[in-house]
Amino acid sequence: MPHSIPDIRSGDVAMPVIGLGTWQLEDGSAQPLVERALELGYRHIDTAQIYGNEQDVGAALAATGVSRAEIFLTTKVWVEHFAHGDLQRSLDESLRKLRVPQVDLLLLHWPKPRPALAETMAALNDVRDRGLTRAIGLSNFPSGLMAKAQAASEAPIATNQVEYHPYLSQKTLIAKARAIGASITAWSPLAQGKVAGDPVLIEIGEAHGKTPGQVTLRWQVQQGVVTIPRTRNPARLAENFDIFDFALSDAEMARISALARPDGRLGDWLDKAFEWDVE
Numbered sequence: 001m002p003h004s005i006p007d008i009r010s011g012d013v014a015m016p017v018i019g020l021g022t023w024q025l026e027d028g029s030a031q032p033l034v035e036r037a038l039e040l041g042y043r044h045i046d047t048a049q050i051y052g053n054e055q056d057v058g059a060a061l062a063a064t065g066v067s068r069a070e071i072f073l074t075t076k077v078w079v080e081h082f083a084h085g086d087l088q089r090s091l092d093e094s095l096r097k098l099r100v101p102q103v104d105l106l107l108l109h110w111p112k113p114r115p116a117l118a119e120t121m122a123a124l125n126d127v128r129d130r131g132l133t134r135a136i137g138l139s140n141f142p143s144g145l146m147a148k149a150q151a152a153s154e155a156p157i158a159t160n161q162v163e164y165h166p167y168l169s170q171k172t173l174i175a176k177a178r179a180i181g182a183s184i185t186a187w188s189p190l191a192q193g194k195v196a197g198d199p200v201l202i203e204i205g206e207a208h209g210k211t212p213g214q215v216t217l218r219w220q221v222q223q224g225v226v227t228i229p230r231t232r233n234p235a236r237l238a239e240n241f242d243i244f245d246f247a248l249s250d251a252e253m254a255r256i257s258a259l260a261r262p263d264g265r266l267g268d269w270l271d272k273a274f275e276w277d278v279e
């Protein structure tokens with residue numbers, strides 16, 4: 001039997017604490033993987049306009065026996081569609097590909113200086129008011145910009161999806177998100193696979209009969225952070241989901257957090273000029 005997954009309160013919605021990430025699954029592989037994940041008990045799927053696989057995710061949602069109401073579906077608006085009107089049109093297209101009338105969460109994929117944040121937040125609120133998404137949120141927003149986005153929005157920001165793994169501290173952002181009632185969602189939660197060879201994570205895993213990947217994902221959910229690991233490997237789909245039958249001690253949690261280092265960021269590719277939170 002699949003585990004039932006805990007939820008994390010995020011703005012005005014509850015998000016299943018673990019989901020399947022689908023970045024780079026753009027060769028048709030997303031459909032079978034999403035279907036298999038849903039069979040295993042995953043109830044949260046993360047896609048984006050730019051991933052080129054909304055159509056495949058939609059095919060999986062149409063084929064699965066799991067009801068739509070049980071699945072938390074996130075997509076992200078790409079930066080080219082941030083103007084009022086463009087954003088709405090791009091969501092119409094996403095909904096058509098996903099074969100659903102509404103997503104659960106719509107994120108702005110990366111911050112962008114123009115159009116003005118107020119214009120984009122108004123468009124995001126508009127699609128929420130019209131029921132095309134249940135909730136709205138951000139991705140890759142440093143804490144100062146996150147606060148500005150919340151100030152420009154009537155609806156609560158549900159989550160800010162950012163890079164987060166043992167090699168990158170997000171202490172400031174996690175605290176600031178919590179203060180506005182939002183969650184953090186960890187992207188590249190496994191540091192793109194790098195955690196697998198880490199001696200500290202291996203040692204902690206051995207004490208629990210778990211892999212370094214499972215220890216890492218457990219460390220995230222135990223902090224109240226949503227996590228969205230990605231794999232092409234069906235065996236690892238099950239492995240990554242099997243993190244609800246053990247707990248890390250406070251000392252183990254602290255030991256993992258201490259792996260963070262100043263050069264741990266992997267994903268600064270879009271705009272190196274962002275003023276990320278220092279830790």
Ligand SMILES: NC(=O)c1ccc[n+]([C@@H]2O[C@H](COP(=O)([O-])OP(=O)(O)OC[C@H]3O[C@@H](n4cnc5c(N)ncnc54)[C@H](OP(=O)(O)O)[C@@H]3O)[C@@H](O)[C@H]2O)c1
Nearest residue numbers: 021022023187188189190191192193196213229230231232
């Ligand atoms: N908002 C954003 O800007 C943004 C940016 C990046 C990612 N994301 C989201 O976050 C999701 C996850 O991030 P990600 O795809 O960059 O990286 P990730 O989940 O940290 O790592 C994926 C890599 O780790 C390997 N892996 C998976 N499970 C493993 C395990 N248990 N042990 C060891 N290795 C394992 C996978 O290889 P195999 O396939 O061989 O298992 C794959 O190479 C994305 O798919 C996407 O949905 C969002």
